[in-house]
Amino acid sequence: MSEAHEDDSLSAPERARRRFLTQIAAVTGAALAPGMVLFQVAQARALDQPVSSKTRWGMLVDTTKCARGCDICVKACDIENGIHSLGRPETDAQWIRKVTLRDLHTGYVQSLPMMCQHCEYPPCEDVCPTGASFRRADGIVLVDRHICIGCRYCMMACPYKARSFVAEPLHDQVPWSPRGIGTVGGCTFCVHRVDRGHKPACVEACAADGPGALVFGDLMDPESGISKMLASQQTSEVRADLRLNTGVRYHGI
């Protein structure tokens, strides 16, 4: 009823123009449907919609830029996720760490950050007896602490030593990154940021205060910065022999 009323208010040429545009749209849609694929530009997801496998979040580490002795990414992660030392380095939580590699024959030394590699086939998920360790549809590997029983199988299974167990009561957690006694934790790709269209803390800090060795983005979007970089330079997975298809890839190792 209201539609007819609106149409009446339009002049005759305007109505003809609208009809024409509507038909054009219909024809274009039909022509595209059979063989062509339109790539949707990556946008921040609406928070009331579930995550989808049309996105896969990933990171590229340029080890030729990563500076030895620099731990800006580690500091940023600790501040962002409220991780504090309890004075016992052997068991302190550690979501990202710096690793130094030295070629025994040539003495060539390089430094790189190591964290959860957000595998497509995560061993931690395979071994978890309760389903607490899981891979979200958009490729981020997380721990659901509501159902984690703290058995630490995932820590044993992870080839990257990416997870830490919390053995003592904590009191100073930050609201956006819950973690606590009796549960395992690890890098979340700063999922609270990514869900709102921002980059992880380590990436932001490395770009602002560090050498800018970290690139974060959507691996499924061929137009994203990370996809173009991955397509144009040699990169590798750590422990590629395990065929886990990691979401974190390294250039220069």
Added chain:
Amino acid sequence: MPTEWMRKNHMKLLFHERWVTVHDGIFIKGRSMEDCLSCHVHRLADGQWPKPTSTKFFCQACHAYAAVKIDCFECHASHPVKAPPGVGPDGGNPLESEARVAGPDAGLTAQALTPMPIAQDTGGGAK
């Protein structure tokens, strides 16, 4: 929500919505743990936040009587926290606020840091 309804059903909301949030990434506006706390938790007269085990804490006021032990606050923050600049869900560089506190010239650069000897450079500052 009416109080009587909420007394009977709040745990159902918490159970269902924690699953859709963690596994499907769906955030229902006004229904996060932070949203609960922003109204239900207040500073005590001495300016401190109540401990989640204290009967002055909103949940505990009933749960102590009903002998129900909740473990939500073993992981979740038990009071509202205002994110410093550069930290938290709104993105930014977390080291930004640290540098500001320490002074304008204290911003860290990779070049300014002393390279670590290899023997000490294992496990990112933990060892």
